[in-house]
Amino acid sequence: xxDSDSIDVTRTLGDFAAGLSLSDIPDDVAARARxxxxxxxxxxxxxxxxxxxxxxxxxxxxxxxxxxxxxxVFGDGDGWTPPGAAWLNGALAHSLDFDDTHAGGSIHPSxxxxxxxxxxAEMSGCDGATVLAxxxxxxxxxxxxxxxxxxxxxxxxxxxxxxxxxxxGAAAAAGRCFGLSGERIAASFGxxxxxxxxxxxxxAEGSWSKPFQVGWAAQxxxxxxxxxxEDFKAPARGIDGKRGFLALYAPNATPAKxxxxxxxxxxxxxxxxxxxxxxxxSHAPMDAVMALCAAxxxxxxxxxxxxxxxxxxGMNIIGGPIEAKQKPVxxxxxxxxxxxLAAAALRLGGFGWDDYKTHLSxxxxxxxxxxxxxxxxxxxxxxxxxxxxxxxxxxxxxxSFETFVEVPKxxxxxxxxxxxxxxxxxxxxxPCLAPQRAAALADAVLSLDRQASxxxxxDLTRPVPQAIRAAGEE
Numbered sequence: 001x002x003d004s005d006s007i008d009v010t011r012t013l014g015d016f017a018a019g020l021s022l023s024d025i026p027d028d029v030a031a032r033a034r035x036x037x038x039x040x041x042x043x044x045x046x047x048x049x050x051x052x053x054x055x056x057x058x059x060x061x062x063x064x065x066x067x068x069x070x071x072x073v074f075g076d077g078d079g080w081t082p083p084g085a086a087w088l089n090g091a092l093a094h095s096l097d098f099d100d101t102h103a104g105g106s107i108h109p110s111x112x113x114x115x116x117x118x119x120x121a122e123m124s125g126c127d128g129a130t131v132l133a134x135x136x137x138x139x140x141x142x143x144x145x146x147x148x149x150x151x152x153x154x155x156x157x158x159x160x161x162x163x164x165x166x167x168x169g170a171a172a173a174a175g176r177c178f179g180l181s182g183e184r185i186a187a188s189f190g191x192x193x194x195x196x197x198x199x200x201x202x203x204a205e206g207s208w209s210k211p212f213q214v215g216w217a218a219q220x221x222x223x224x225x226x227x228x229x230e231d232f233k234a235p236a237r238g239i240d241g242k243r244g245f246l247a248l249y250a251p252n253a254t255p256a257k258x259x260x261x262x263x264x265x266x267x268x269x270x271x272x273x274x275x276x277x278x279x280x281x282s283h284a285p286m287d288a289v290m291a292l293c294a295a296x297x298x299x300x301x302x303x304x305x306x307x308x309x310x311x312x313x314g315m316n317i318i319g320g321p322i323e324a325k326q327k328p329v330x331x332x333x334x335x336x337x338x339x340x341l342a343a344a345a346l347r348l349g350g351f352g353w354d355d356y357k358t359h360l361s362x363x364x365x366x367x368x369x370x371x372x373x374x375x376x377x378x379x380x381x382x383x384x385x386x387x388x389x390x391x392x393x394x395x396x397x398x399x400s401f402e403t404f405v406e407v408p409k410x411x412x413x414x415x416x417x418x419x420x421x422x423x424x425x426x427x428x429x430x431p432c433l434a435p436q437r438a439a440a441l442a443d444a445v446l447s448l449d450r451q452a453s454x455x456x457x458x459d460l461t462r463p464v465p466q467a468i469r470a471a472g473e474e
Contacts, residue, residue: 009240012259013144014186017137017172020263022129022449025136029266030449033136035421036100038445039273040110041074042428043099044092045461046353048075049432051095052331053208061088071122072458075432082119086170086222089115091215094162096353097335098277098428102270103411104385105146105161106313109271112166112217113138113173119222120177121454128451134176136268142169143267145239148257149250151385152313155200159249163198163213168239170221171228178229188221188228190238193245195220203317206332272411273421276351278335281314284380284390284408285338286345292394292401293346300347300368302396308338309377309391309404311384319374326370331356339372340365342392352427379404387411437464 022030048054058076061067066084073080073088080088093099093111100110117134120126126134145165146154154161171192175185198213228234239245239258246253276283285308292298310319318338319325328337334356335341344359345351346368359365383389383406393402407414416424422442429438441460444451451457 007256007259008237009255009258010189010237010244011182011186012262013141013172013239014189015182016262017141017176017185018180018182020133020137020176022133024263025133026266029136029268030132032269032271033132033139034446034448036110036271036273037114037135037448038425038442039100039421040093040114041441041445041461042425043096044074044089045432046428047092047095048073051092053095053211054092057088057091057212071119072455072462074461075463077462082123083219083222086115086119087215087219089118089215090218091211094211094214096277097279098274098353100271100273101280102143102267103272103388104270105143106151106155106385107143107146107165108162108214109139109142109169111162111214112221113142113169115215115218116170116221117173117177118454118458120174120225124177124179126177128448128454130177131454132449134173137176138169138173139268139271140262140266141172142166144258145245148246148255149253153250153252155313155316157250158200160198160200160210160213163217164196164249166214166217167192167196167220167224168245170218171224174222174225175228178225180225180229184228186236187234188224190234190236191224191227191232192221193235193238195224196245196249202332203336206330208332210332270412273416275409275416277353278341278351279318281310281318281388282338282341283410284388284405285310285392286341286351287408288390288392288403288405289342289345289394290349291405292392292403293349296401298346298394298396298401300364302398303346303368303371303394304397305395306342306346306372307393308342308372308374309380310338310374311380311389312376313384314380314388315374315376322373326372328360328369331360334360338374339369342372343368434464
C-alpha cells in the first residue's frame with residue numbers, strides 16, 4: 001500500500017467526524033448510543049469503588065499531578081485534570097470487563113471514546129447533543145479501523161485493538177467536541193499514531209495493563225485532539241500513510257474498509273452489550289451451558305466433563321493454555337478463563353460481578369473448572385467475525401447433552417429489553433448511589449442530547465456529601 005494508490009482515508013475520517021451532527025444521525029443510531037453510554041457510566045461508577053486495580057490507579061494519578069483539576073471522574077468526589085479524568089474514566093470503564101463489544105472488530109468501543117468526549121466537553125463547554133454526535137463519530141472511526149486491520153491478524157501480532165484503535169476513536173470524539181475542522185481532526189490522527197499502543201501480554205498473568213491501556217488511549221486521544229486544536233504540526237496521513245497505522249499494525253490491512261459506507265452504514269448499531277462481566281468470547285458458551293442445564297435439569301454433581309467449542313480468537317484468549325485456564329486465581333484470570341466461567345455458569349444459572357468474590361475460592365466451582373476443556377470448533381469459526389459463537393457439550397452420569405449458540409445475548413440480533421438494560425445499570429450503581437440519584441443519573445444519560453451541561457450530568461455520579469444527605473437530598 002502506498003499513499004498514491006488509495007483514497008485519503010485519514011482525511012475522509014477526519015471530515016466525517018468534524019461534520020457529523022445529531023441531525024445527520026438516524027434516530028435508532030442515536031438511541032443505541034445513549035444506551036451504550038448508560039451502560040458505560042454504570043460500569044465505571046461501580047469500578048471506581050470495587051475494581052481491584054482502582055486504588056493503585058487513583059494513587060498513581062494523584063502522585064503524577066492529575067488531581068486538583070476541574071474535570072470529573074465517575075463516582076469520585078474530587079476534581080481532576082482533563083487528561084487525568086479521561087485516563088481514569090477510560091480505565092474504570094474497562095476494569096470490570098463488563099463493557100460493550102463489537103464482534104466484527106473484536107473490540108470494546110465505549111471505554112476509550114466516551115471518557116475522551118466527556119473530558120473534552122468539560123473543557124469546551126459544548127452541550128449534550130454535540131457530545132452524543134462526537135461519541136458516535138468516535139465509535140465509527142474506531143470500529144472501522146479494527147475492521148480494516150483484520151482483527152484476527154492484529155491479535156496474532158499481540159495487539160489489543162480496543163487500545164490501539166481506541167486512541168483514534170478518542171481523538172475523533174474529542175476533536176468533534178472541540179469543534180475542530182476535518183483537517184485538524186485528521187492531524188489528531190497523525191498524533192494518535194505516535195501513541196497507538198496496547199498489548200495482549202496481560203493474558204499471561206492476569207495483569208491490570210488491560211484497563212490501563214484502554215484508559216491511556218482515552219487520554220492520548222484527548223491530548224492528540226488538543227495538540228491539533230493548537231495547530232501542532234502532525235503527519236497528514238497517520239492512518240493510511242506508507243508508515244501509517246494500517247501499514248504498521250497488521251500484515252494485510254484493507255484501508256478502504258475504514259471508509260466504506262461511511263455515513264450510511266452505522267457500525268454503532270452492531271455494538272453489543274455484555275450480560276456477564278467476562279471476555280465476550282465466553283458469553284455464547286455460557287449461554288449454551290445454562291440452556292443445557294435449564295432444559296435437562298443438569299446439576300454439577302452429575303457432571304463428568306464439559307467441552308467448550310470456540311472460534312480461533314476465543315481459543316487464543318480464553319481457551320488455553322488449558323492448565324493455566326483451569327487454575328484461575330485473580331479476577332482477571334477468571335474473566336479470561338473459559339473453564340472457570342463455564343463451571344460458574346453451570347452452578348449458578350447466571351453470572352454477575354459479585355460472583356467473582358465467592359467462586360474464585362469456592363472448592364466445588366474450582367473442582368468443576370478442572371473438568372472443562374476447550375477446542376477450536378469449525379462451526380464457531382465459520383460464524384466469526386459476524387458473531388462470537390460457542391458450543392457446549394456436557395457429559396453426565398446419565399448421558400451427553402450438546403448445543404450451539406451462534407448469537408449470544410446482548411448482540412444486536414439478541415438485544416436485551418430496556419428493562420434488562422436498566423436492571424444491569426441499577427445492579428451496578430445500587431451499592432454506590434441512592435435510588436433517587438441513580439434514577440436521575442439514568443434519566444440524564446438517556447436524554448443526553450437534551451442536556452445543556454455535561455458537568456451537571458457528571459455531578460450525579462458523585463457521592464452525596466454527608467451533610468447534604470442528612471438534609472434529605474438523595
